[in-house]
Amino acid sequence: MYSESETSHREEGGVPAASRVDEHRWEIICLTTNAAQDQHRQKTAEPDMTESASTLRVRAIAYLSGHRYAMIAVSRREERSCVMTETLRLRQRTAALLLTAALALGAMGAAATAQPAFADNVATDSTTTPATTAIDKVTVSKAKFTYTGNVIRPKITVKAGGKTAASNIVKSNADFTIKPSGAIKKVGTYKIKVTGQGAYTGTKTVTVKVYPKKPTAKKPSATSSSAVTAKWSKGKNDVSGYQIKCSKNKSMKGAKTVTAGKSVTSKKISGLKANTKYYVQVRAYKTVDGKKYYSDWSAKKSVKTKAKAKKSSGGTVYITNTGEKYHRGTCRYLRYSKYSISKSEAQREGYTACKVCRP
Structure with a gap:
């Protein structure tokens, strides 16, 4: 040349x-x-x-x-x-x-001009290495995700040298390796490690969490004067069970809380007051390595417990769901769940007196 x-x-x-x-x-x-x-x-x-x-x-x-x-x-x-x-x-x-x-x-086609000149103190015979920039910080577009059944790919932004080196990347590229990649799906905590390569050096870690999808609450039913039954649909979810709360206050203050297994879609809540309006909510949870991950609460649904049967001057007798007789409380034929009712009301509803206990 x-x-x-x-x-x-x-x-x-x-x-x-x-x-x-x-x-x-x-x-x-x-x-x-x-x-x-x-x-x-x-x-x-x-x-x-x-x-x-x-x-x-x-x-x-x-x-x-x-x-x-x-x-x-x-x-x-x-x-x-x-x-x-x-x-x-x-x-x-x-x-x-x-x-x-x-x-x-x-x-x-650059048009700038300058006079060439050597510096006085220039070292000789030195081989250079391409400059590298250390990763300063790694962030994600959001740190909390809801289970969908599909792979979740958080959008990652990398800052290096005081500037944005990569924005909203979801998988490894020529500058950064992202692990795990494509493994975020089930409920739990994931630590994403971003490692620089080529012109970038260093490793930074960011944490994201996946939570269960909230169930859809259905209209509860009044089981008796002291109990209601909460109902919901679970849909496609990754859960260990459900948590149900019931309160007289719409704010859910002082709520009574019960749990249910992952395979059921209803739960009876007892110990309530008669003829009272209650609000019911449901949420799902998943236990991973001893830690529980909860979904958001469902929308509130209201229900009113049944009123207690009025007592009459005719005295109190007892009936069952399947029987046609009314009995004394000590009758040996009361083998099933019994309900109190006035004698006159029992007669009006067509029940007849037990011939054994003669109430």
Whole structure:
């Protein structure tokens, strides 16, 4: 590419003449601070330059229009025929060779101009490594999810070097590895590890949780004067059971709470007051490694307990759900659940007196 005679075109002190630099056909790769994330771009007329940035030696530093300092490198393959045989390395706050943007980025039509010049204290024979940026912080679009039966992919944003390096990514890419990937589905806690690669270094972890889907509450029924039955539909869910609460207050203050297994869709709640309006709510829960994950509460449903039977002057007798007789409370034929009722009311409803206990 260059003849050895061209190496003689230097000014005193090793500074190349500006006129000679302008005449050179530079076979270069330009790495700007904005594009140094392991993505080196070829800016020369030679399409076969395929060496990675890690095999290049820095030849000079140029100030380019619209960029910060950029590294101008020549492939190691061509270094023996290159006029600029010295490998340059910047020291802190040291200005190195200033090239024109037209020279460095001629293929892009840059029009900036500058006089080339060497710094006095430039080290030689130093190989550079592409700059890497440490991960500062990792966040997710939301940390709580509801079970759907499908794979959940949180949207992850990565900040590095004080800037957003990746936004709303859901799986590994050329810059970051995300684990676990595609394994977030069931109820529980998941720690997502984001590891930098290529131009990024470091590892950060973010936590997300998956909760059961809330059940749909149905209209409760009044079982008796002291009990109601809560009902719900579970749908597609990942649960260990259900929790039901019942309260006279719409705010659910002082609620009575009971639990039910995962395979049932109703639960009787006893010990309530007669002829009283109650509110009922249901939620699902899942136990994972000894910890319970609860769904949101369902909508409130109301129900009124039955009124107690009125006592009459005719005295109290007892009936059963299946019998046709009314009895004394001590009758041996009261083998099933019994209900108190006045004698006159029992007679009005068609019950007849037991011939054994003669109430």
